[in-house]
Amino acid sequence: MTGSRIAVVTGAGTGIGRAAALALGKAGYTVVLAGRRKDLLAETDAAIAAAGGSSLAVPTDVADPASVHALFATIRERFTRLDLLFNNAGINAPASPIEDVSLETWREVVDINLTGTFLCTQEAIRIMKAQEPRGGRIINNGSIAAYAPRPLLVAYTATKHAITGLTRQTALDGRAHDIACGQIDIGNAATPLTEGLGQSIGLLQPSGERMVEPSMAAEKAGEAVAYMASLPLDTNVLFMTVMATKMPFVGRG
Secondary structure: OOOOOEEEEEEOHHHHHHHHHHHHHHOOOOEEEEEEEHHOOOOOOOHHOOOEEEEEEOOOOOHHHHHHHHHHHHHHHHHOOOEEEEEOOOOOOOOOOHHHHHHHHHHHHHHHHHHHHHHHHHHHHHHHHHHOOOOOEEEEEHHEEEEHOOOOOOHHHHHHHHHHHHHHHHEEEEEEEHHEEEEEEOEEEEHHHHHOOOOOOOOOOOOOOOOOOOOOEEEHHHHHHHHHHHOOOOOOOOOEEEEEEOOOOOOOO
């Protein structure tokens, strides 16, 4: 048991998840680090410790219901409560025309990006409703793709649009239990995922051209998550967009 606030961050081994975990650690949270790769979780754990924070790495596959259940069982046993869930874990798939996307690829992206978020949300709500004092906060990692798709990324775009619906439903249903839910939509944070999208060679534009787009430090997205988490439960950021100022989003289309 601990007197500090408890947060769980999924996909905490790298990118925005690591940045958010570090920012939450600096803000005084004990951060439970969830992710599939134990070695990357260990790196995040060490970085939080070096900054004077506290964390616990729990290898987790959010697409596996048993793994998600085990994660939250660990939280119950070690800390007895949960104050914050940052649903961050997500993957993309190689750019491809809709008709060429395999069912296997579609299901993998949906299982991690959407079903994984749903499973973690269920488990977090069960804890938050039952604890004293009750309540807590859930933050979902949406994306600019939740509003405006990039070419040839149907599975990623569909799941991120779905996250917006899940955010709104969780915010509505959580009201009665002092559970706040919001979404952060991040544009062009410099992470391994954006490199995987092709940022190093230029991102595909609707015109068919490629452009190396301006990006921002992932740490700024992490700090934005920490800000959302800092609010009292009677105040909620329902949607926040944090983006590289000069990325081609506003005015697109």
